[in-house]
Amino acid sequence: MSLEQNTAIAMACYNVARAFACATGGAASGEIIPPLWEDLPFSTKEVLRIVVLRARGGATARSVHKEWMVQKFSEGWIYGEMKNVEKKIHDHLVPYDELPWGVRVSDDLLVGTIKTMVDAFKKGTCG
16 A cells, blocks of 8 residues: 555544534544644654554454553553643543543544455455
8 A cells, every 4th residue: 555545544544533523413432523634743653654554464453452552661651640741641541441432432433434445445346
């Protein structure tokens, strides 16, 4: 798959997860509505492209979350009840099963959308 296809999949799966947040008013995850794809920093888009690669390789939402936690911890982030970017505190640095329901649903939507789109590209039904 090309970089353009990976980027298209990353953008689509992000927008599905964002739509879920919009539909629930962010209440399901306890978070604010995520920004538009166009407004995301490059680093966040790059993380989503990596998630696409992992999901294409068979990763699940659970394993992607675990990898995300390892990355965050290696960058000096710690768990805290309220996310604070400046202090590198994140409330989702917990095992997958301890995440709020809405966060797990959003992660499942993200990975599920990736797998569906990858299948569509393989079958030639898009791109």
